[in-house]
Amino acid sequence: MLRVLQSTVARSQSAFAQVRVVSRANLHRSSVIGQDDQMNEPREHMDYDVVIVGAGPAGLAAGIELRKQAQTTGKELSVCVVEKGAELGAHILSGNVFEPRALNALVPDWKERGAPLSTPVTSDHFLVLPNETSSFTIPHALLPPQLNNDGNYIISLSKLVRWLGEYAEELGVEIFPGFSASEVLYGKNGAVQGIATRDMGLNKDGSPKPTFARGMELRARQTLFAEGCRGSCSEEVMKKFELRKGAQPQTYGLGLKEVWEIPDANFKSGFVQHTLGWPLQKGLFDKTFGGSFLYHMEPNLVLVGFVVGLDYENPYISPYEEFQQWKKHPAVREHLEGGTCIAYGARCLNEGGYHAIPKLTFPGGALLGCSAGFLNSVKIKGSHTALESGRIAGQVVFENLTSSSVSSVADTGEINPEEGSIEVTEYENKMKASWVFDELKEVRNCHQAFHYGVLPGLIHSGLSTFITRGKEPWTIDNNKTDAEKTKPASQFQPIEYPKPDGKLTFDLLSNLARSNTNHEDQPSHLRVKPELSHIPTEVSYSVYAAPESRFCPAKVYEYTDGSESPDGKPQLVINSQNCVHCKCCSIKTPNEYINWTVPEGGGGPAYEVM
Numbered sequence: 001m002l003r004v005l006q007s008t009v010a011r012s013q014s015a016f017a018q019v020r021v022v023s024r025a026n027l028h029r030s031s032v033i034g035q036d037d038q039m040n041e042p043r044e045h046m047d048y049d050v051v052i053v054g055a056g057p058a059g060l061a062a063g064i065e066l067r068k069q070a071q072t073t074g075k076e077l078s079v080c081v082v083e084k085g086a087e088l089g090a091h092i093l094s095g096n097v098f099e100p101r102a103l104n105a106l107v108p109d110w111k112e113r114g115a116p117l118s119t120p121v122t123s124d125h126f127l128v129l130p131n132e133t134s135s136f137t138i139p140h141a142l143l144p145p146q147l148n149n150d151g152n153y154i155i156s157l158s159k160l161v162r163w164l165g166e167y168a169e170e171l172g173v174e175i176f177p178g179f180s181a182s183e184v185l186y187g188k189n190g191a192v193q194g195i196a197t198r199d200m201g202l203n204k205d206g207s208p209k210p211t212f213a214r215g216m217e218l219r220a221r222q223t224l225f226a227e228g229c230r231g232s233c234s235e236e237v238m239k240k241f242e243l244r245k246g247a248q249p250q251t252y253g254l255g256l257k258e259v260w261e262i263p264d265a266n267f268k269s270g271f272v273q274h275t276l277g278w279p280l281q282k283g284l285f286d287k288t289f290g291g292s293f294l295y296h297m298e299p300n301l302v303l304v305g306f307v308v309g310l311d312y313e314n315p316y317i318s319p320y321e322e323f324q325q326w327k328k329h330p331a332v333r334e335h336l337e338g339g340t341c342i343a344y345g346a347r348c349l350n351e352g353g354y355h356a357i358p359k360l361t362f363p364g365g366a367l368l369g370c371s372a373g374f375l376n377s378v379k380i381k382g383s384h385t386a387l388e389s390g391r392i393a394g395q396v397v398f399e400n401l402t403s404s405s406v407s408s409v410a411d412t413g414e415i416n417p418e419e420g421s422i423e424v425t426e427y428e429n430k431m432k433a434s435w436v437f438d439e440l441k442e443v444r445n446c447h448q449a450f451h452y453g454v455l456p457g458l459i460h461s462g463l464s465t466f467i468t469r470g471k472e473p474w475t476i477d478n479n480k481t482d483a484e485k486t487k488p489a490s491q492f493q494p495i496e497y498p499k500p501d502g503k504l505t506f507d508l509l510s511n512l513a514r515s516n517t518n519h520e521d522q523p524s525h526l527r528v529k530p531e532l533s534h535i536p537t538e539v540s541y542s543v544y545a546a547p548e549s550r551f552c553p554a555k556v557y558e559y560t561d562g563s564e565s566p567d568g569k570p571q572l573v574i575n576s577q578n579c580v581h582c583k584c585c586s587i588k589t590p591n592e593y594i595n596w597t598v599p600e601g602g603g604g605p606a607y608e609v610m
Contacts, residue, residue: 038208043196045217048080048174049401049409051194052224053181053233055083056092057157057383058369058390059226060164060173061106065394067171075402076410079173080218082197084180086602088165089158091228091581093257093347093610094383095293095305097121097272098155101435102387107167116163117153119298122270124149127331129277135331144465146379146443149272154297156609157383180598184233184240185217191421192364194219195233200600206523219415222397222422223365226390229348230583232597234371243358243367248478250352250373251447252587253290256323256553257305257346258511259609262339264300271296274380275332276454279325280308285453288312289351292326293380294335301609302335307380309351310482310588311451314492315547320346321497324505336504344506344514345610346553346582351377354437354444355475360428363421368393374436378443378461385436392434396426441470448476483592489545508555515580516606517554524576525599526556526585532593536572540590546570548589554578557585580605 050066052059059081066079085091098117103110110117126143127135140148165175182198194217201212225234229252238244273294280290289309296302306323326332350356350373357374360367368389375382401408406419431437445464450457464472500506519525528536540546541559548557556578559570581604586596 038212038214039199041214043214043217045219046080047409047414048218048220049077050079050222050224050397051218051220052079052081052226053195054226054228054231054371055081055085055088055165055175055177056161056226056228056369056386057164058371058386059224060161060168061102061387061390062224062226062368062394062397063168063173064106064164064171065391066398067168067173069395069398071171073402075408077398077401077408078410080220081168081173081175082179082181082195082218083175083177084598084601085177085604086606087162087177088175089161089608090177090606091604092158092161093255093345093607094157095255095257095295095303095380096155096157096383097149097293097295097381098153098157098160099379099381099384100151100153102384102391106387106391113167114163116159117155119154119270119296121149121152121154121272123268123272125273127273127275129275129329129331131278131282132329135275135329142462144378144443144461146376146439146465147274154270154272154295154303156297158607158610179216179601181227181233182215182598184223184236185219187364187421189421190363192223192237192362194223198598198600202523202600204521204523221401221409221415221419222424224368224393224397225365225371226368226386227371229350229370229373230586230596231371234367237362237365238358238367241359241362243360243362245359247358248352248355249481250350250356251478251482252310252348253307253351253377254310254319254346254348254551254553254582254584255305255307256320257303257344257610258341258514259343260302260304260336260339261342262300262302262336266335266338267300268296269298273331275326278329279322281454284455287451287453288314288317289447289450289457291380292332294332296335302339304332304336307349309447309450310348310551310584311485313485313487315486315489315544316492316495316550318495318497318550320508320553321495321550324500325497327504333504341506341511341514343607343609344511345605345607346580346584348583348587349382350375351447352478353377353447354440354470355478357440360431361423361425363423366393366397366424366427374440376439376443377447378465379439385439388434388436389431392430393427396430397424400424400426444470445472445474445476448478451476451478481592482587483590486544486547486588486590488543494545508553512554512578512580515554517578517580517604518606519577519579519599519603522600522603524574525597526574526576526579527595527597528572529593529595532591535589535591535593537569540593541570541572544590548585551584551588553582553584554580
């Protein structure tokens with residue numbers, strides 16, 4: 001069995017097929033290929049028992065648990081993980097103070113196996129920044145218990161993902177990095193039957209290059225979507241199967257992060273600091289949700305980040321510029337003096353919590369990790385819940401598929417066409433009975449309380465985390481998307497942000513180079529929805545003063561001056577080559593006018609220590 005394809009950005013989809021033909025007998029052609037129309041050639045396909053979309057914590061945990069169960073019981077299942085990043089961890093970005101609870105259950109001997117958890121938390125501080133110069137510390141006794149980091153580790157999640165991937169390969173999981181899942185496959189009965197990877201080798205105009213190769217169909221008895229926050233395939237199945245029916249609209253945050261290398265003399269191993277206040281909140285009733293983190297990680301790195309809730313109202317806010325201003329505060333600047341910024345990136349995260357979780361299963365598959373929205377916004381953590389959801393999914397999917405009288409794909413090489421669609425409803429039942437849901441329910445109203453301002457949010461969070469623990473007899477409703485919460489620019493004054501100094505603060509494009517983002521010559525994966533083509537000029541620019549030109553952390557969106565347009569109206573320009581795959585544009589543009597689709601596999605950022 002092939003254990004992994006070491007694909008790179010430059011490797012073509014045809015190489016995928018060639019290697020797999022040698023490795024297994026279950027590579028099929030749908031029909032005889034014609035030579036006249038490359039774009040419509042039938043795709044080759046491979047069958048698996050389980051296909052997992054996304055090699056993050058949730059997806060790899062599911063693969064690991066499936067193969068562990070197979071080895072323990074002697075019942076074989078074939079498991080494939082497809083990942084759009086050029087290598088594992090390339091698209092992974094997180095704070096991260098890691099809670100090992102779920103890892104203890106998934107890989108009990110992780111210490112002996114050398115998991116990259118080498119910086120235990122040694123000191124933990126929560127500061128309020130009233131203005132640009134002062135700060136005060138909130139005593140631990142007054143902080144929600146969920147913020148206690150005793151026993152946790154400061155880590156690079158991208159490094160942990162690479163380690164998990166190696167372990168998964170050892171167990172027999174087949175991992176295909178560098179291939180984007182661009183299409184969900186459905187059977188005649190409407191059930192999910194797998195995914196197709198994106199065609200590769202297209203020019204910007206969509207015409208095929210000499211290197212053109214059709215995507216592959218990866219068919220499965222169960223398809224598990226673990227794409228992370230706002231995954232394109234996950235969003236599609238949520239819409240098709242109405243999985244969000246009865247749930248509150250999901251709300252999001254945009255996290256921006258830098259990694260600094262600092263002198264040994266300034267390094268404090270295991271130091272953790274979170275802040276609330278300046279520059280994002282300047283008053284007790286400011287409604288903009290957000291905060292910051294600063295962690296010292298071995299050997300001499302400082303991880304700094306800023307999270308802005310995308311339910312903010314003022315369209316003139318620039319999350320990136322707020323982040324740069326925050327670094328000037330004395331409580332932050334002192335940790336970075338004499339250092340060098342070596343990495344930058346951004347990613348959206350789910351903040352809706354308990355009330356925004358959709359139905360988790362559907363015929364043929366399930367939602368895992370941040371695809372479902374298991375992040376705990378009070379803890380500022382989601383990796384542990386993602387791992388646990390993957391572990392639970394692996395258990396119940398294995399039990400379901402192996403209890404059937406149908407032979408596995410691992411044994412026969414192909415899916416039995418007589419097997420009907422399977423919905424593993426037990427996954428949702430077990431998740432609801434798990435500590436993940438218990439944890440999220442305790443803080444179910446906390447984020448929503450901040451819609452009334454910082455002070456009301458803090459008061460309610462204190463009440464719910466110390467006393468009611470989620471049992472309060474009320475639910476704070478959220479019935480609007482983040483895009484709908486943006487108010488017209490006429491209600492606000494433009495914000496003039498100071499120019500960067502190039503040492504502590506940086507212009508966006510200079511910082512973007514530190515993300516190693518790359519998209520080869522290819523069609524734009526960021527597309528204006530046809531039915532909303534009028535929105536950029538007539539609504540976003542005219543009513544909201546083009547908020548996408550400020551909220552995008554990669555300067556993807558800008559407007560012309562209108563001189564090239566017959567009507568003189570400014571026109572939207574999309575610099576898709578800059579995209580770091582944060583997904584913010586699909587969330588915060590007016591009317592959500594952007595359809596975020598996957599680029600060719602391997603494109604995007606190339607994170608190493610994020």
